[in-house]
Amino acid sequence: MSGPSCEGDDDFDLFDHRHTQALNETARRWRRESPVTRIAPDTHYVARWHDCWAILRDAETFANGNGFKAVELPDDERMLIEMDPPLHPPLRRVVRTAFARKAVEAERPFARASAARLLDELTARGRSEGECGIGGDGDDAGEVEVEVELVEAFTDRIANLVNFHLMGFPIEDTPRIVGWAREILHSDWPALNRTEKGEGIAGAFPEFARYVDALVDSRRGADSPEDLIARLVRSEVLGRPLSQTLLRTLVSQIILGGISTSTNLLGSMLHRLLTTPALHARLRAEPALVPAAVEESLRLDPPVLFVRRVCRRDAELAGTKLASGEKLVVGIASANRDERVFDDADAFRLDRGLPRHIAFAGGAHLCSGAALARLVACEAISAFVERFDVGELELVPGFVYEGVPVFLEHGPKRLDVRVRGAD
Numbered sequence: 001m002s003g004p005s006c007e008g009d010d011d012f013d014l015f016d017h018r019h020t021q022a023l024n025e026t027a028r029r030w031r032r033e034s035p036v037t038r039i040a041p042d043t044h045y046v047a048r049w050h051d052c053w054a055i056l057r058d059a060e061t062f063a064n065g066n067g068f069k070a071v072e073l074p075d076d077e078r079m080l081i082e083m084d085p086p087l088h089p090p091l092r093r094v095v096r097t098a099f100a101r102k103a104v105e106a107e108r109p110f111a112r113a114s115a116a117r118l119l120d121e122l123t124a125r126g127r128s129e130g131e132c133g134i135g136g137d138g139d140d141a142g143e144v145e146v147e148v149e150l151v152e153a154f155t156d157r158i159a160n161l162v163n164f165h166l167m168g169f170p171i172e173d174t175p176r177i178v179g180w181a182r183e184i185l186h187s188d189w190p191a192l193n194r195t196e197k198g199e200g201i202a203g204a205f206p207e208f209a210r211y212v213d214a215l216v217d218s219r220r221g222a223d224s225p226e227d228l229i230a231r232l233v234r235s236e237v238l239g240r241p242l243s244q245t246l247l248r249t250l251v252s253q254i255i256l257g258g259i260s261t262s263t264n265l266l267g268s269m270l271h272r273l274l275t276t277p278a279l280h281a282r283l284r285a286e287p288a289l290v291p292a293a294v295e296e297s298l299r300l301d302p303p304v305l306f307v308r309r310v311c312r313r314d315a316e317l318a319g320t321k322l323a324s325g326e327k328l329v330v331g332i333a334s335a336n337r338d339e340r341v342f343d344d345a346d347a348f349r350l351d352r353g354l355p356r357h358i359a360f361a362g363g364a365h366l367c368s369g370a371a372l373a374r375l376v377a378c379e380a381i382s383a384f385v386e387r388f389d390v391g392e393l394e395l396v397p398g399f400v401y402e403g404v405p406v407f408l409e410h411g412p413k414r415l416d417v418r419v420r421g422a423d
């Protein structure tokens, strides 16, 4: 049930990425005029920062339910973000052990070295003729010029490499994993838990499911490494060990959760650097500002545009009455530009101080991988501005920005660039 402040907005389709990724102007109006807007018969979009925050920190009233899945999920096919108590808190505690501050910080040298190596490989492609990414112009008077697609060649890889290194998974599987992740996240599965091939991860992506099951089985023996999967395998929740299906679901989330999100963050940052030479020059001159740039990118270009909650009981938000069972879209992208919280909210600024954005959500489901994502982004961007001066790497002439074809994500689908540098 909704009060008078809640206008309908039937034109907006939450599951259409062309609508969700072009929401800034509409969201500005909603923040001003209709902070809780009905976008479907049983769903409201929440536009203001304070209301979003109130929802995130009150898991008693606002449950995660099925997340974005349009179907009721069996318990053991729920990822952490699709769980509520009593299952969620104990499983979250186990998963969090893998992302302890010390363990994440220990990844910094590997992240730094991997980023530098991947960027070196971009220019190396120009030196070895015939391996020119999406095409190359060859060597001209001592200059190397080659065209490369950065999402495939850099952002996807660095995100997955560091995640796998931290988890102790086989690094050499990165290209396969990245391929699966794209296929899964761009399919109907995120919304429907199925594809035309079948139900759940196992039915829809049998090859990926077998890969994950093998990882899990390799942790069952007495000589297994002491890592996150081994801890999950040994865990008991509500007096029972975790089923093979639940283990597969949780490990899949750890694998998938880190790839497209970190890729989107890095892709948006690189796109901003490539289109704002002054920012590139500033970060190159003052690399200590890179963490502030990462936070500002998370605020203005959040890789996850919104999360979903369900009212467990009747509630009221910004004067709008909500009935038990009604769904809420917590508008991360809108909240992060809320003029009530951020001065000059649409501007990219490096002097904002403590981050108040909600790109990693908050409360009971605050992103477990936030510290890792920040570390990867800082190391990758630092390596990028150190390796390339302004103009050494440019978007190809006529490049047209296209967003990822996923309704809840934001980031460039591809970044075609031309790399220049002395041979």
Ligand code: HEM
Pocket (backbone or CB within 6 Å): 064, 080, 081, 082, 092, 095, 163, 253, 254, 255, 257, 258, 259, 261, 262, 265, 302, 303, 304, 307, 308, 359, 360, 361, 362, 364, 365, 366, 367, 368, 369, 370, 372, 373
């Ligand atoms: C820039 C990168 C990332 C962004 C923007 C992001 C965003 C989010 C958001 C918004 C949520 C909350 C979902 C909800 O409340 O319904 C979440 C949860 C989660 N994320 Fe991330 N994430 C990122 C990177 C990662 C990485 C690198 C990993 C792991 C390798 C990861 C693992 C998780 C897990 C396990 C949860 C579930 C937490 C829970 O429900 O208790 N994320 N993430």
